[in-house]
Amino acid sequence: xxxxxxxxxxxxxxxxxxxxxxxxxxxxxxxxxxxxxxxxxxxxxxxxxxxxxxxxxxxxxxxxxxxxxxxxxxxxxxxxxxxxxxxxxxxxxxxxxxxxxxxxxxxxxxxxxxxxxxxxxxxxxxxxxxxxxxxxxxxxxxxxxxxxxxxxxxxxxxxxxxxxxxxxxxxxxxxxxxxxxxxxxxxxxxxxxxxxxxxxxxxxxxxxxxxxxxxxxxxxxxxxxxxxxxxxxxxxxxxxxxxxxxxxxxxxxxxxxxxxxxxxxxxxxxxxxxxxxxxxxxxxxxxxxxxxxxxxxxxxxxxxxxxxxxxxxxxxxxxxxxxxxxxxxxxxxxxx
Ligand SMILES: Nc1ncnc2c1ncn2[C@@H]1O[C@H](COP(=O)(O)OP(=O)(O)OP(=O)(O)O)[C@@H](O)[C@H]1O
Ligand SMILES: [Mg+2]
Numbered sequence: 001x002x003x004x005x006x007x008x009x010x011x012x013x014x015x016x017x018x019x020x021x022x023x024x025x026x027x028x029x030x031x032x033x034x035x036x037x038x039x040x041x042x043x044x045x046x047x048x049x050x051x052x053x054x055x056x057x058x059x060x061x062x063x064x065x066x067x068x069x070x071x072x073x074x075x076x077x078x079x080x081x082x083x084x085x086x087x088x089x090x091x092x093x094x095x096x097x098x099x100x101x102x103x104x105x106x107x108x109x110x111x112x113x114x115x116x117x118x119x120x121x122x123x124x125x126x127x128x129x130x131x132x133x134x135x136x137x138x139x140x141x142x143x144x145x146x147x148x149x150x151x152x153x154x155x156x157x158x159x160x161x162x163x164x165x166x167x168x169x170x171x172x173x174x175x176x177x178x179x180x181x182x183x184x185x186x187x188x189x190x191x192x193x194x195x196x197x198x199x200x201x202x203x204x205x206x207x208x209x210x211x212x213x214x215x216x217x218x219x220x221x222x223x224x225x226x227x228x229x230x231x232x233x234x235x236x237x238x239x240x241x242x243x244x245x246x247x248x249x250x251x252x253x254x255x256x257x258x259x260x261x262x263x264x265x266x267x268x269x270x271x272x273x274x275x276x277x278x279x280x281x282x283x284x285x286x287x288x289x290x291x292x293x294x295x296x297x298x299x300x301x302x303x304x305x306x307x308x309x310x311x312x313x314x315x316x317x318x319x320x321x322x323x324x325x326x327x328x329x330x331x332x333x334x335x336x
Contacts, residue, residue, distance in 0.1 A: 045221020
């Protein structure tokens, strides 16, 4: 399989590495097709896009006409020899911001229908990245339902359809989970072994792997952030504090509860934990709430450990990465 090249930092490109099980799972999906669209959720920056891009390549090699779209960033990869279709994507992507996002998302679905009905292709895959941020949460369920329309009742003449969408929004996960329309599937940060492989690819002098693992807990985006910040943990954390709006007011209002979650994320499930704060921590993408049982069948790639408080992983709730927790810890200490 050809490994895709990914932009890791402004001056570093890396080849897709690790995620062996996740790629085998794609092969499995390719053999069977997806009965329900698979909606993959996981921490921000855990590597969903990287995996989806590699899957695009793999599915093509397995004989699928494959459409990958990232409506939000107006990116697409149309791995098909139908030129007319590729042109349609180029056209849609060049529309004005706002219009293009919606057009690309819709086109991805239409493309599957056309590939089957008009161009008589038997195996078609549609991979939609960051699906719901672009089209809006209110339309997320409807969108997944139209993907379901493709997988449940594939257009006539179609052998197999594979439909996968990703999201890093805890809120959209909840919205999708309410319906039976999709197979909601979590993906976690990289395993220690895979993360080390990626770490080794980074040029220049760097802190020990142990230290980086303790900080990023396998989150490749956090690794990239540390690299870009010349390994200044302070800079990376300060940025997170700003991005997540961990303001003085927020911290003062919730101090005792935030301390509890920093100690052990599962405290978020306690009965007297304020619901408002729970929702805030989910929607700020600081924690993943409702971690699935660690049965491999339920996960894309390897599930995380059952509980690892050093990495901020609880049974039912986990910090998206140890650095996310560190941002809250520092905000609590008033350090920036
Ligand atoms: N398996 C991998 N091999 C090599 N690089 C990877 C891998 N997974 C992720 N990366 C790199 O790590 C960074 C973050 O990954 P990616 O953008 O795929 O995460 P994401 O889960 O899609 O994030 P977001 O939630 O923001 O959409 C990227 O720079 C990507 O190139
Ligand atoms: Mg992504």
